[in-house]
Amino acid sequence: MLKFIKHHMDTIAGIGIYPVVSFLLFFLIFLGVLLYVRRSRREHITYMAALPLGDGEDANGSNNHAQP
Amino acid sequence: MTERFRYDNRIAKDFLFITIFWGAVGMLVGLIAALELVIPDLNFAKWISFGRIRPLHTNAVIFAFVGNAFFAGAYYSMQRLLKTRMYSDVLSRIHFWGWQLIILSAAITLPLGMTQGKEYAELEWPIDIAITIVWVVFGINMMGTILKRRERHLYVAIWFYIATWVTVAMLHIFNSLAIPASLFKSYSVYAGVQDALVQWWYGHNAVAFFLTTPFLGLMYYFLPKAANRPVYSYKLSIIHFWSLIFIYIWAGPHHLLYSALPEWAQSLGVVFSVMLIAPSWGGMLNGLLTLRGAWDRVREDPVLKFFVVAVTCYGMATLEGPLLSIKSINAIAHYTDWIVAHVHIGGIGWNGFLTFGMVYWMVPRLFGNKLYSTKLANAHFWLGTLGIIFYAVPLYFAGFFQSLMWQQFTPDGFLVYKNFLDTLLEIKYAYWLRAMGGTIYLVGVFIMVYNVVKTVKAGRLIADEDAEAAALEKLDKEPGGHWHTWIERRPVQMLVWSLVAVAIGGAIEMIPTFLVKSNVPTISSVKPYTPLELQGRDIYVREGCYTCHSQMIRPFRGETERYGEYSKAGEYVYDHPFQWGSKRTGPDLHRVGGKYPDSWHYYHMWDPTTMSPGSLMPAYPALFQDALDTTTTRRKIEAMITLGVPYEKEYGADFPLRANAHLVEQSRKIAANLKGAGVETPIDMEIVALIAYLQRMGTDIKAAPASTTAAK
Numbered sequence: 123m124l125k126f127i128k129h130h131m132d133t134i135a136g137i138g139i140y141p142v143v144s145f146l147l148f149f150l151i152f153l154g155v156l157l158y159v160r161r162s163r164r165e166h167i168t169y170m171a172a173l174p175l176g177d178g179e180d181a182n183g184s185n186n187h188a189q190p
Numbered sequence: 191m192t193e194r195f196r197y198d199n200r201i202a203k204d205f206l207f208i209t210i211f212w213g214a215v216g217m218l219v220g221l222i223a224a225l226e227l228v229i230p231d232l233n234f235a236k237w238i239s240f241g242r243i244r245p246l247h248t249n250a251v252i253f254a255f256v257g258n259a260f261f262a263g264a265y266y267s268m269q270r271l272l273k274t275r276m277y278s279d280v281l282s283r284i285h286f287w288g289w290q291l292i293i294l295s296a297a298i299t300l301p302l303g304m305t306q307g308k309e310y311a312e313l314e315w316p317i318d319i320a321i322t323i324v325w326v327v328f329g330i331n332m333m334g335t336i337l338k339r340r341e342r343h344l345y346v347a348i349w350f351y352i353a354t355w356v357t358v359a360m361l362h363i364f365n366s367l368a369i370p371a372s373l374f375k376s377y378s379v380y381a382g383v384q385d386a387l388v389q390w391w392y393g394h395n396a397v398a399f400f401l402t403t404p405f406l407g408l409m410y411y412f413l414p415k416a417a418n419r420p421v422y423s424y425k426l427s428i429i430h431f432w433s434l435i436f437i438y439i440w441a442g443p444h445h446l447l448y449s450a451l452p453e454w455a456q457s458l459g460v461v462f463s464v465m466l467i468a469p470s471w472g473g474m475l476n477g478l479l480t481l482r483g484a485w486d487r488v489r490e491d492p493v494l495k496f497f498v499v500a501v502t503c504y505g506m507a508t509l510e511g512p513l514l515s516i517k518s519i520n521a522i523a524h525y526t527d528w529i530v531a532h533v534h535i536g537g538i539g540w541n542g543f544l545t546f547g548m549v550y551w552m553v554p555r556l557f558g559n560k561l562y563s564t565k566l567a568n569a570h571f572w573l574g575t576l577g578i579i580f581y582a583v584p585l586y587f588a589g590f591f592q593s594l595m596w597q598q599f600t601p602d603g604f605l606v607y608k609n610f611l612d613t614l615l616e617i618k619y620a621y622w623l624r625a626m627g628g629t630i631y632l633v634g635v636f637i638m639v640y641n642v643v644k645t646v647k648a649g650r651l652i653a654d655e656d657a658e659a660a661a662l663e664k665l666d667k668e669p670g671g672h673w674h675t676w677i678e679r680r681p682v683q684m685l686v687w688s689l690v691a692v693a694i695g696g697a698i699e700m701i702p703t704f705l706v707k708s709n710v711p712t713i714s715s716v717k718p719y720t721p722l723e724l725q726g727r728d729i730y731v732r733e734g735c736y737t738c739h740s741q742m743i744r745p746f747r748g749e750t751e752r753y754g755e756y757s758k759a760g761e762y763v764y765d766h767p768f769q770w771g772s773k774r775t776g777p778d779l780h781r782v783g784g785k786y787p788d789s790w791h792y793y794h795m796w797d798p799t800t801m802s803p804g805s806l807m808p809a810y811p812a813l814f815q816d817a818l819d820t821t822t823t824r825r826k827i828e829a830m831i832t833l834g835v836p837y838e839k840e841y842g843a844d845f846p847l848r849a850n851a852h853l854v855e856q857s858r859k860i861a862a863n864l865k866g867a868g869v870e871t872p873i874d875m876e877i878v879a880l881i882a883y884l885q886r887m888g889t890d891i892k893a894a895p896a897s898t899t900a901a902k
Contacts, residue, residue, distance in 0.1 A: 144458065147436075152436070158428070162425070170343060173271060174345060
């Protein structure tokens with residue numbers, strides 16, 4: 123019974139490397155991003171987050187779009 | 191130094207209006223398709239039969255509605271986030287008209303039956319080339335705008351746009367590779383399992399990178415705008431972006447669980463699909479939490495209402511997606527209406543509502559006035575929400591219960607529902623409710639149209655909006671900081687790295703299946719289709735039979751009892767394109783060959799209810815009136831030979847020249863069979879070719895079951 127499960131892809135030498143490579147790749151990038159986010163300066167993050175709000179789109183009125 | 195410039199609002203307006211137009215059209219086509227399922231007589235002409243307009247519906251809502259909505263939002267937000275006008279007004283125009291022409295050609299060719307037969311990639315090769323060109327135009331315009339920006343750092347929305355552009359380009363090119371047999375007929379270069387893998391790598395990532403990442407970009411811009419507060423966590427958005435694009439690209443194989451796809455590829459798909467829940471929910475929570483402290487405004491502001499439901503639907507769909515990727519759940523849900531419900535939560539909930547919110551937000555701003563009626567917008571919101579519920583809930587029930595019926599056995603070990611049709615008729619009520627839900631949703635859309643027309647009439651387009659910003663100074667010295675701060679300033683590198691990220695994902699997913707021959711065990715008794723069968727197969731593709739019938743029997747007792755031997759990868763090596771299908775509104779057809787006499791198929795295609803009383807399948811009288819076009823046979827066979835189908839080995843080197851003689855000979859045999867059953871038919875009708883194909887399907891391994899050669 124076990125052989126049906128265990129030896130499924132034995133025909134391709136080293137097939138196991140593909141999922142491992144894919145996972146490692148993702149994991150390393152993820153760690154990198156996490157590290158960056160942890161170490162980034164607060165002012166920079168605040169500045170970035172405020173970017174859409176300061177684009178002067180309201181040349182024609184106000185931001186209050188909850189019209190009655 | 192402050193510079194003055196003007197935003198191009200006209201292009202955003204054009205894309206927004208055309209979004210509304212195609213949205214209404216695409217949804218209307220969807221409603222017609224839904225009604226055809228319950229009233230088969232509505233399939234009264236071949237151009238509007240379900241198999242042809244279902245692809246029209248999906249293409250229209252994906253590429254015309256959602257696509258144009260993305261462009262509208264992107265053209266509006268990019269200029270403002272980058273503090274510059276678009277790089278080139280001419281390219282903006284070419285992009286706009288090019289895209290609309292593509293949609294128009296799709297609206298013409300799909301009802302005519304010109305299709306590549308791969309879901310969401312049906313359009314034939316000349317249109318595929320046009321899509322590539324217009325996409326490149328958009329890319330140049332976008333990158334040009336980014337390069338001449340007055341804002342040093344790229345906001346997260348822009349990254350999503352860049353990743354969208356890069357990935358869609360890659361997916362579209364690789365999935366559309368085909369050998370033309372004529373101007374409007376081509377064959378996928380991939381066959382069988384490999385075609386399936388590429389198709390669902392594409393298909394899943396069409397969801398990921400055409401329906402999700404661009405809209406996440408829009409969410410990160412328009413939600414903070416509408417709420418008038420910054421996004422909840424910008425840090426989270428960074429993590430959201432990189433994990434999402436890295437994980438999404440691998441998840442495709444979850445569409446092929448329990449199929450003939452190699453086990454390791456299925457497992458890879460499952461693992462990454464389950465992991466997807468983390469970034470998806472990160473993004474959803476980031477969106478919802480942006481409204482912290484502003485929830486009182488959600489009560490009054492229709493824009494925020496639409497956004498909240500859109501993001502909630504995104505959360506629901508992305509919880510459901512990973513769950514559906516788990517094999518045991520997938521075993522129940524696959525091929526059923528559960529999946530249809532799932533995609534509509536994403537489609538009409540996430541994409542639809544985000545678009546509607548955007549419309550209500552943008553139109554008053556583009557036209558310098560207030561929305562005509564908040565009341566009507568609220569009415570639209572409630573009708574839309576109700577429509578989503580009425581659409582999805584019955585289909586969830588229907589899918590779940592139909593799947594259970596498929597696998598239900600009596601204590602003696604026989605199928606309870608021997609006839610597939612019985613399980614379909616049990617859930618017909620849900621199809622009615624679905625059509626009702628769709629109608630309610632569509633009524634909401636028409637209310638929006640009225641509201642928009644009234645708003646536009648009362649205002650005037652601010653075609654060029656004045657703006658000013660300081661010029662970007664050249665930095666003498668690079669400021670310190672991390673790689674990400676660095677990459678935020680470098681759009682080209684960002685583009686390249688996004689491409690690297692998604693390309694590695696795609697390559698690792700597919701290279702093994704392509705390079706290692708033993709991945710698809712060959713079956714020596716599997717032979718190429720005869721010319722007549724090939725022509726019949728093209729009719730099968732043309733009529734969109736794959737929209738309701740699968741050709742992939744999973745290794746479950748409920749399926750092997752019903753349909754026969756489960757499907758093997760080696761049986762599909764000459765299937766360009768594969769026709770596994772993804773939904774069973776009718777039974778699987780992989781072992782239909784030889785199951786019924788020719789005359790059964792003859793009567794069944796003429797009027798399905800004669801053979802299956804109560805059948806919901808359309809009748810195909812045109813197949814009995816149209817003669818088979820045999821002028822194409824030679825070129826079709828030649829195209830197949832180019833793709834590596836061993837006709838020359840089987841039949842000799844001059845086979846393309848003799849193909850039609852072979853075709854006529856086989857037609858005579860079928861006509862003789864039919865005559866034996868009391869049916870007189872001319873041998874050159876399309877129905878003869880279709881019968882030839884149907885009778886061939888899945889029969890090769892019956893010829894010599896012992897000769898299956900295991901992979902080495």
